[in-house]
Amino acid sequence: MIFNSVIFLIFLPIVFSIYWLLSKKSLKIQNTYLLIISYFFYGCWDWRFLFLIAASSLIDFWVAKKIKASQKKNTKKVFVGISLVMNIGLLGFFKYFNFFADSLVDLFNLVGFHADYTTLHIILPVGISFYTFQTLSYTIDVYRDKIEPSNSIVQFFAYVSFFPQLVAGPIERATNLLPQFQKKRTFEYDKAADGMRQMLWGFFKKVVVADNCAVFVDQAFADPSMSSSGELFVGMIFFAFQLYGDFSGYSDIAIGSARLFGFDLKQNFAFPYFARDIAEFYRRWHMSLTNWFKDYVYFPLGGSRVGLNKKIRNVFIIYLISGFWHGANWTFIFWGFLNALYYVPLMLSKRNRRNLEIVAANSFLPSFRQGYAIFETFIVTCFIRVFFRADSIEDAFLYIKRIFSFQGNTWGNLDKISIAVIIILLVVEWINRKEQHGLAIGNRPVYIRWGSYMTLFLIILFFGKSSTSFIYFQF
Amino acid sequence: MKKYIKKVSLFLFVCFVILTAILLKYGGNIDHFYNKFTTPKAKSMILGDSRAMQGIQPEILNKAIKSSGKDYELPVYNYAFTIAQTPMGPPYRKSILRKLDKESKNGVYILSLTPWMFCSGDDYNDDLGEFREQDQPPHNMLYVDVNPNYEYILRNLNLFSFRHVFKTNYLLHKDGWMERKKLSKDEFSFNSRKKVQKDMIVDFLDYYKLSNVRKQSFYDLIKDLKEHGDVFFVRSPIDLDILEIENKFYPEFDNFIDSVAISNGIKYFNFTRHPKLKEFSNYDGHHIDKKGGELFTKALADSILSANQ
Numbered sequence: 001m002i003f004n005s006v007i008f009l010i011f012l013p014i015v016f017s018i019y020w021l022l023s024k025k026s027l028k029i030q031n032t033y034l035l036i037i038s039y040f041f042y043g044c045w046d047w048r049f050l051f052l053i054a055a056s057s058l059i060d061f062w063v064a065k066k067i068k069a070s071q072k073k074n075t076k077k078v079f080v081g082i083s084l085v086m087n088i089g090l091l092g093f094f095k096y097f098n099f100f101a102d103s104l105v106d107l108f109n110l111v112g113f114h115a116d117y118t119t120l121h122i123i124l125p126v127g128i129s130f131y132t133f134q135t136l137s138y139t140i141d142v143y144r145d146k147i148e149p150s151n152s153i154v155q156f157f158a159y160v161s162f163f164p165q166l167v168a169g170p171i172e173r174a175t176n177l178l179p180q181f182q183k184k185r186t187f188e189y190d191k192a193a194d195g196m197r198q199m200l201w202g203f204f205k206k207v208v209v210a211d212n213c214a215v216f217v218d219q220a221f222a223d224p225s226m227s228s229s230g231e232l233f234v235g236m237i238f239f240a241f242q243l244y245g246d247f248s249g250y251s252d253i254a255i256g257s258a259r260l261f262g263f264d265l266k267q268n269f270a271f272p273y274f275a276r277d278i279a280e281f282y283r284r285w286h287m288s289l290t291n292w293f294k295d296y297v298y299f300p301l302g303g304s305r306v307g308l309n310k311k312i313r314n315v316f317i318i319y320l321i322s323g324f325w326h327g328a329n330w331t332f333i334f335w336g337f338l339n340a341l342y343y344v345p346l347m348l349s350k351r352n353r354r355n356l357e358i359v360a361a362n363s364f365l366p367s368f369r370q371g372y373a374i375f376e377t378f379i380v381t382c383f384i385r386v387f388f389r390a391d392s393i394e395d396a397f398l399y400i401k402r403i404f405s406f407q408g409n410t411w412g413n414l415d416k417i418s419i420a421v422i423i424i425l426l427v428v429e430w431i432n433r434k435e436q437h438g439l440a441i442g443n444r445p446v447y448i449r450w451g452s453y454m455t456l457f458l459i460i461l462f463f464g465k466s467s468t469s470f471i472y473f474q475f
Numbered sequence: 476m477k478k479y480i481k482k483v484s485l486f487l488f489v490c491f492v493i494l495t496a497i498l499l500k501y502g503g504n505i506d507h508f509y510n511k512f513t514t515p516k517a518k519s520m521i522l523g524d525s526r527a528m529q530g531i532q533p534e535i536l537n538k539a540i541k542s543s544g545k546d547y548e549l550p551v552y553n554y555a556f557t558i559a560q561t562p563m564g565p566p567y568r569k570s571i572l573r574k575l576d577k578e579s580k581n582g583v584y585i586l587s588l589t590p591w592m593f594c595s596g597d598d599y600n601d602d603l604g605e606f607r608e609q610d611q612p613p614h615n616m617l618y619v620d621v622n623p624n625y626e627y628i629l630r631n632l633n634l635f636s637f638r639h640v641f642k643t644n645y646l647l648h649k650d651g652w653m654e655r656k657k658l659s660k661d662e663f664s665f666n667s668r669k670k671v672q673k674d675m676i677v678d679f680l681d682y683y684k685l686s687n688v689r690k691q692s693f694y695d696l697i698k699d700l701k702e703h704g705d706v707f708f709v710r711s712p713i714d715l716d717i718l719e720i721e722n723k724f725y726p727e728f729d730n731f732i733d734s735v736a737i738s739n740g741i742k743y744f745n746f747t748r749h750p751k752l753k754e755f756s757n758y759d760g761h762h763i764d765k766k767g768g769e770l771f772t773k774a775l776a777d778s779i780l781s782a783n784q
Contacts, residue, residue: 006632020476187476196483417638457490461497462640466633 001044003253004207027184031158038163049125057160060135064142064149083139087132099328127167138174147175155181164257168250170268170288185262195259201439202252204456207464209425210245212418213238224399228408239389240382241422271433274359276373278342279352293318316340335387358433498623501640503647508612510647513622516576518548523587526711527555530763532772533650539776547583553651560611562592563693570613582704590725594683601688658758668759712746713761742782
């Protein structure tokens with residue numbers, strides 16, 4: 001079941017109605033009900049992997065209790081180690097086993113040993129990268145005494161499997177989400193109404209922006225040698241909007257859905273295409289992952305409070321791991337490497353924390369300098385993203401090389417609809433850039449609100465496309 | 476909560492009204508098959524694949540039958556789809572019987588036939604009841620005669636393209652005939668379209684195999700339809716090179732249809748041997764265009780009417 005399907009549009013109101021009608025009096029019923037529907041939601045993909053998520057949850061529930069009960073630091077370490085090995089082991093087996101095996105064979109062949117190996121057919125369980133990180137954060141936070149271990153197995157299981165964010169995030173920390181499962185939710189009109197608005201905006205971003213751009217992007221990346229420089233350039237720019245529309249659209253629908261049930265998930269995208277440098281960009285892009293790496297990898301390595309060499313090393317580690325998290329392919333690792341290369345000069349010149357506030361916070365339009373910085377950041381990240389999208393590093397270099405070969409003088413069959421919806425996206429998000437999401441218009445006059453809802457509905461209806469998945473499901 | 480439900484209901488109601496208006500007014504623009512499920516149960520039908528869906532125009536047939544004074548029960552609806560959806564077989568038979576008005580006693584049923592309609596895909600075992608078409612319309616539809624048809628939109632939303640309200644190349648008429656619009660008539664465009672179709676048909680050679688289950692279902696369908704009127708077989712006019720591929724795949728096809736026709740007292744009109752074959756113009760080698768379709772349907776109507784004289 002995916003968000004942009006008719007089944008979900010039927011599933012959500014039914015689940016919502018039963019939730020508030022039957023379970024409003026008891027926290028236990030609320031949580032049990034959410035757990036059942038979350039498992040049902042996940043089971044719609046492949047019920048066999050329910051055992052995996054249940055086993056992962058059970059072990060971390062038990063480990064957290066053991067950590068808390070242990071008096072000795074070393075015993076605590078052993079238990080947190082069990083959690084780390086188990087979660088990273090699961091991820092490693094399902095996501096990276098073939099990658100390591102293939103790479104090892106390639107290495108042997110490179111040094112002259114003949115090695116042969118048949119790749120195992122391992123199915124990647126949907127959402128495994130997200131929920132393993134979520135449960136890991138729980139055991140680590142218990143180990144660090146940031147949170148008490150959960151006493152209720154239902155609460156904990158419901159937290160791990162909470163259906164709006166189970167498949168592609170946001171990666172919710174136990175410190176934020178688990179306490180919300182520990183107190184009874186009451187219906188709040190403003191929260192639910194804003195949740196609906198955020199969902200509507202998410203649908204627009206996914207089915208209109210991302211899925212329209214996808215058509216051009218797929219053509220451009222399928223065989224770069226068949227496209228003109230102009231087409232490849234547009235394909236690269238459209239990919240930026242496809243990825244953003246797809247993933248931030250998913251996050252908006254997830255956060256909006258969660259609000260209908262009385263939960264507040266963390267903001268996952270804060271208008272990253274208005275960022276003025278790469279540091280700001282990643283503070284605004286997939287924030288739940290960035291913050292996870294920052295808290296559980298970057299800071300323990302010393303962060304930026306170490307010597308120059310270690311500082312640079314830490315930046316590379318964080319971006320390389322981030323790349324590898326996205327997929328078992330050298331393209332993602334190289335993409336991470338390029339991001340680190342782009343980031344390091346900024347850090348060395350101590351300009352990486354220059355842009356903490358949203359651009360043009362006190363004016364409607366940005367200054368020329370700000371506008372140029374936004375443009376430059378956007379274009380550079382677009383070029384880096386070619387490695388994210390291409391099938392291999394060679395393909396990515398070929399793609400970029402062809403852009404600069406200035407071959408062919410056409411822009412291809414440019415879809416005017418894609419351009420128009422990208423403009424709508426940028427204008428609306430610019431207007432609401434200080435808010436939590438693009439359609440946070442709860443305080444605007446009624447005619448603006450209802451005008452926006454109906455306009456978006458018509459745009460989705462007339463210009464939406466159907467796709468069968470979200471890009472980030474594969475991660 | 477009441478306020479919330481009231482506002483959400485209002486929003487959904489307005490969306491629902493807009494959607495309904497579009498379905499009623501532009502159902503034929505926004506989906507290739509939607510209109511076929513919005514007309515009443517049919518007393519007479521055109522059945523088959525895309526050649527029949529685009530080539531046989533019910534309006535012309537209805538006029539010709541009416542003016543001849545024949546007492547066939549009208550109107551005729553075009554309930555043909557595409558080869559991917561409606562080869563002969565239990566699913567199509569079931570859907571035809573759903574669409575059929577059981578009260579009809581003197582209907583006319585035109586079965587447009589091709590060799591591919593008696594085949595199964597290589598990766599399906601129809602002896603086990605596996606049919607490649609079973610998840611698609613019309614087989615995923617329970618209600619085939621309601622207007623507006625919300626079941627269709629719920630089950631097949633991915634097939635809709637609402638932007639075609641403004642501009643469309645395919646218009647599905649209310650009577651089920653699909654009109655191909657805005658065709659470039661130059662030779663280059665024709666050849667490119669034909670190449671795509673020809674390549675597809677060449678691929679069929681490897682993918683398809685004749686199926687006894689589908690043949691049996693064809694016999695059952697004839698029996699069902701004969702209870703409600705007259706049945707006619709037709710093979711649509713197509714370009715000779717495409718015909719050659721089909722004959723290579725199933726050299727005995729015409730003999731097979733002839734024998735079934737004779738044993739059931741049914742007329743078989745084979746337009747691939749028609750003297751005016753070239754006048755039935757097509758736009759890609761085997762799908763007849765609007766003008767060719769007018770001539771073809773008239774010729775078919777004449778054949779049907781003269782068959783019973």
